[in-house]
Amino acid sequence: MSQEMLALLLEALGETLYMVAVSAGIATVLGVPLGVILVSTSRGHILQNLWLNRILGYIANATRSTPFIILMVAIIPLTRVLAGTSIGTNAAIVPLSIAAIPFVGRVVESALREVDYGLIEAAQAMGASPMQIIRRVLLPEAMPSIVLGLTLAVISLIGYSAMAGAIGGGGLGDLAIRFGYQRFRVDVMISTVVILIALVQLVQSAGDLLSRRLNKK
Amino acid sequence: MIELKNLHKTYHGENGSLDALRGVSIHVQEGEIFGVIGKSGAGKSTLIRCINMLERPGSGSVIVDGEELTTMPERQLREMRKRIGMIFQHFNLLSSRTVYDNIAFPLELAGQSAAEIAAAVNPLLDLVGLADKRNQYPAQLSGGQKQRVGIARALANRPKVLLCDEATSALDPQTTHSILELLRDINQKLGLTIVIITHEMQVIKEICDRVAVMENGLVIEEGSVIDLFVRPQTPTTKEFIRTIVSHDLPDVFAGLPFTDTPQPGSNLMLRLSFIGSSANEPVIAGLIRRFNVDVNILFGNIDHLKNTPFGTLLVEVSGDDAAIQSALQYLQEIELGIEVIGYVARNARATA
Ligand SMILES: Nc1ncnc2c1ncn2[C@@H]1O[C@H](COP(=O)(O)OP(=O)(O)OP(=O)(O)O)[C@@H](O)[C@H]1O
Ligand SMILES: [Mg+2]
Numbered sequence: 001m002s003q004e005m006l007a008l009l010l011e012a013l014g015e016t017l018y019m020v021a022v023s024a025g026i027a028t029v030l031g032v033p034l035g036v037i038l039v040s041t042s043r044g045h046i047l048q049n050l051w052l053n054r055i056l057g058y059i060a061n062a063t064r065s066t067p068f069i070i071l072m073v074a075i076i077p078l079t080r081v082l083a084g085t086s087i088g089t090n091a092a093i094v095p096l097s098i099a100a101i102p103f104v105g106r107v108v109e110s111a112l113r114e115v116d117y118g119l120i121e122a123a124q125a126m127g128a129s130p131m132q133i134i135r136r137v138l139l140p141e142a143m144p145s146i147v148l149g150l151t152l153a154v155i156s157l158i159g160y161s162a163m164a165g166a167i168g169g170g171g172l173g174d175l176a177i178r179f180g181y182q183r184f185r186v187d188v189m190i191s192t193v194v195i196l197i198a199l200v201q202l203v204q205s206a207g208d209l210l211s212r213r214l215n216k217k
Numbered sequence: 218m219i220e221l222k223n224l225h226k227t228y229h230g231e232n233g234s235l236d237a238l239r240g241v242s243i244h245v246q247e248g249e250i251f252g253v254i255g256k257s258g259a260g261k262s263t264l265i266r267c268i269n270m271l272e273r274p275g276s277g278s279v280i281v282d283g284e285e286l287t288t289m290p291e292r293q294l295r296e297m298r299k300r301i302g303m304i305f306q307h308f309n310l311l312s313s314r315t316v317y318d319n320i321a322f323p324l325e326l327a328g329q330s331a332a333e334i335a336a337a338v339n340p341l342l343d344l345v346g347l348a349d350k351r352n353q354y355p356a357q358l359s360g361g362q363k364q365r366v367g368i369a370r371a372l373a374n375r376p377k378v379l380l381c382d383e384a385t386s387a388l389d390p391q392t393t394h395s396i397l398e399l400l401r402d403i404n405q406k407l408g409l410t411i412v413i414i415t416h417e418m419q420v421i422k423e424i425c426d427r428v429a430v431m432e433n434g435l436v437i438e439e440g441s442v443i444d445l446f447v448r449p450q451t452p453t454t455k456e457f458i459r460t461i462v463s464h465d466l467p468d469v470f471a472g473l474p475f476t477d478t479p480q481p482g483s484n485l486m487l488r489l490s491f492i493g494s495s496a497n498e499p500v501i502a503g504l505i506r507r508f509n510v511d512v513n514i515l516f517g518n519i520d521h522l523k524n525t526p527f528g529t530l531l532v533e534v535s536g537d538d539a540a541i542q543s544a545l546q547y548l549q550e551i552e553l554g555i556e557v558i559g560y561v562a563r564n565a566r567a568t569a
Contacts, residue, residue, distance in 0.1 A: 122309035125269055126323040126374070127298040136325070140313045216354040217312045 008175060009191055015089045016171035016199075019161045023093050024154050027100030031153075032146070034060065034101060035108025036134055046120060046130045060102035068099050068160050072167060092169030096160055100153055107149030111142040144215035151207025155200050162196060172196055218378060218410040219245040219268060224277035226263050226434075237263040238274065239434035245427075247377075250404055250411045252421040252442070254457060255431030261414045264431070265382050268412065269301045270294055282377055299327060302371030306383035308363040310355040310370075317342070317351040320369045327374065341369040345399065361392035368399060372407075379403070381413045385420060397423045401523075418457045422446075422522055430454050442522050447490045447554030462529055466558070467515050475559030483560040484535040485545060490554025491528040500553065501532070508544040510536035535563065 038056055041049040063071070072095040076086045079094040115138055123137045139146070165173025172192045180189030226238040237260045245251040255261045266272035267279055270286050279286040284297060310319050320341055324334045342348045345365040355363055364384060371379055381400070385393040401424045404411050413420060421428050421442055428445055430438040430453060438445065438454050446462070449455045470486070479485070489500070501512050516531035534541055548555050 116307075116309070118305060118307055118309040119311060121271055122303070122305060123322075123326070125271060125298060125301070125303040125380075126326055126370075127295040128326050129295060132326055136322070137311065141311060143313065214313070217356050 005179075005185075005188060008179070009172075009188070009195070012170070012172045012175040012192070013195060016158070016161050016173075019089050019092050019096060019164065019169065019171055020154060020157045023096035023100055023161075024150070024157055026093070026097040027104045027153060027157075028150060030097075031101045031104025032108050032139075034105030035112060036138070038105060038109040039112040039138070040130065040134060046124075046133055056105075060105050063098065063102045064106065068095070068163055069166070071095055071099055072164060087168040089170040092161065092164035092171070096157055096164060099160060100157055103156060104150065104153050107153060108142075108146055111145035111149055112138050114145055115141045144211045144217075147207055147211040147214060151203060151211070154203050154207070158196065158199055158203070218247040218282060219243070219251075219412065220278075220280040221264070221267070222278040222280075224264070224267055224279070225275045226260075226267065226272065227275050236434050238267070238277075241277075241431075241434070241436055243429055243436065243439070245410060245412060247410055248404070248408050249426040250401070250413065250424050252413045252415060252425035252428040253431055254415055254418065254421055254428060256416060256453070259431040260434040261416075261431055262382055265380050265412060265414045268378075268380055269298050269303060299323065299374045300376050301378045301380060302374065302376035303380040303382070304364065304367040304371050304384045306386050308355070308360075308367045308387075310363055310366055312355055315352050315354055316347055316358070316366050319355065319366050320373055323370060323373045337373055338369075341372055344372075344403075345369045359392075360388050361396060364388065364392075364396050365399065368396075368403070372403065372409075377410060379409050379411045381411065383414055383416070386415070386417070390419075393417075393420070394423070400424060418461045421457075422461060422520075424523060426523065430457070443492050443525060443527070446522055446527060447492055462518065462520065466531070470515070470561070473561050475561050477557075477559060479538060479542065479560050480562065481538060483538075483562050484533050485541050485560055486558040487532050487534060487545075487548070488556040488558060489530045489532060489548070490556075491526075491530070492522075492554070493525045500548075500551070501530075504534075504544050504547070508536070508540045508547065510534050510540050510544050531558075533561075 034056065038053065038060070039045060040047040041053040043050065066074070075095055075098060079086050079091050082094050083091040085091050119137055119141060120133055123133050128136070161169070161171050162173030162176070165171050165175070165177055168174065172195060176189055176192040179185040180192060221241060221243045224238045224241045225236070228235045228237055241260070241264055253261050253264060263272055267274045268281065270279070274287060277287070281297070281301060286294065286297060289297060311322065314322065317338055320338045321334045324337055329337075342351055345368055347362060347365055347369070350358065350362065355366065358366065367384075385396050388396060397420060400411060400413075403409055413425060415421065425442050427440065428442050429436045430445070430451065432453050437451050438449070445454060446458055449458055475486070476483070501514070504510060505512055511534070513533040513535065514530060515533055517528070519526060519528045521527060534544055545557070
């Protein structure tokens with residue numbers, strides 16, 4: 001493989017990492033609160049608010065059940081507003097984040113539901129406010145599961161980011177389509193696939209390790 | 218210290234509603250250990266959870282340390298709860314925190330500094346005997362050790378009241394004993410008022426001063442533990458006492474034709490309970506001397522209610538029919554715990 005190709009691969013890897021990192025960051029910042037709200041506003045929970053709960057639940061489900069490739073095209077107008085363009089890595093970050101936010105929200109929701117309600121009551125009995133319960137009981141206790149969930153989200157994002165390449169999002173997927181598929185460069189195709197597999201493995205192992213470290217049970 | 222007045226609580230579920238509390242009133246004095254015993258579903262947990270408003274009663278009043286809790290706004294209630302410690306059957310420790318950090322938790326919630334927290338937590342670790350486990354996580358502790366952490370945590374805010382919901386039900390008898398000893402110790406050292414919910418009479422017997430018996434959302438009997446043991450009024454209470462003081466008749470009497478009223482030429486079977494100093498009085502000797510009856514001791518047992526000696530005797534009184542009646546009257550007058558088991562024909566035992 002030529003020096004030139006290698007440079008292209010590296011650049012594409014950089015773009016993929018950039019897209020995934022930024023959209024994972026955005027999805028975490030917005031998805032974790034979403035998960036917290038989905039749990040805490042549910043029936044019998046510390047901030048019960050069934051209307052809010054139902055509305056957010058519908059939105060999350062609608063977003064999650066739309067296939068990513070369709071979501072990506074459907075929100076192009078929004079992407080233009082937020083990213084200033086509809087092609088390139090920055091543009092890809094918009095649909096990637098929007099797809100990942102409800103994913104993270106649901107994953108965090110199920111992690112928080114695993115926390116024994118007895119712990120919440122114990123905290124209430126000590127005079128904890130709902131905010132204190134969320135920050136000092138729910139999130140720390142669910143952290144090992146949340147980390148595993150975020151790991152899953154990052155892996156999905158790696159896959160989606162390759163799809164984003166299909167509409168000129170840049171990154172490894174873009175490279176694979178432009179060179180590997182359209183110019184019949186099998187070596188490029190194989191290289192991108194190998195790099196993607198390695199990336200997923202690495203993320204999964206790191207997530208597992210971190211989760212295990214955090215888990216004191 | 219705690220006054221519950223006419224508490225009602227109804228749970229509304231999918232398949233109808235359920236009256237968990239149907240007018241419960243209880244007064245717990247400052248510094249005492251008050252027990253609430255009852256069978257599963259009697260409403261004990263609902264009751265104790267009303268004391269710190271984890272459960273809101275449908276009606277009635279809850280006064281703790283002079284303050285009415287049922288009408289208190291949420292924010293003020295949270296402050297109030299810091300003065301009421303609570304421990305749980307399943308400990309409810311934070312698995313992500315060490316022993317030290319679990320005990321520090323309520324102090325963190327109260328916004329104390331690391332130095333203040335250390336000054337409070339270290340003596341508590343010593344008090345519950347877990348100084349060497351301070352950096353361990355709950356998963357590495359035994360049940361008894363976990364409950365000790367729970368107790369230390371509940372004491373961190375220096376509460377005036379400690380609520381215990383089945384705090385020893387998940388523990389083996391030895392560990393139960395050591396936890397109860399710790400609670401008694403705390404009660405004495407800190408003058409803490411303790412409310413204990415349990416379905417085990419052993420717990421009541423070991424540390425409680427007074428006790429309420431609950432059934433179907435009502436208190437059916439209440440009084441000092443000694444009174445309860447000596448003069449149980451309800452079948453439920455008698456059943457609970459029977460779980461630790463054997464009331465079985467010796468084999469030779471089981472199945473004999475007892476009658477409730479005296480029959481000519483029959484013997485009287487009695488169960489006598491002796492409390493504290495009365496355990497030392499020569500009652501039996503006096504009986505024989507004064508009434509010219511024979512007293513045959515069939516079974517005897519000595520136990521302790523908290524610190525008070527408590528004895529039970531199963532006796533058979535024989536003699537002249539009139540003498541037996543005077544002896545019975547005498548026993549009833551001298552304030553002994555006395556239960557007439559029945560009259561049995563004098564020769565029944567021989568022919569049985
Ligand atoms: N959150 C709830 N929703 C509906 N019903 C409830 C709820 N909590 C308790 N109950 C019902 O109220 C009754 C009293 O329950 P409670 O937990 O106070 O009993 P308990 O005396 O503590 O029993 P146990 O010894 O089993 O703990 C029971 O019939 C129970 O099923
Ligand atoms: Mg209970």
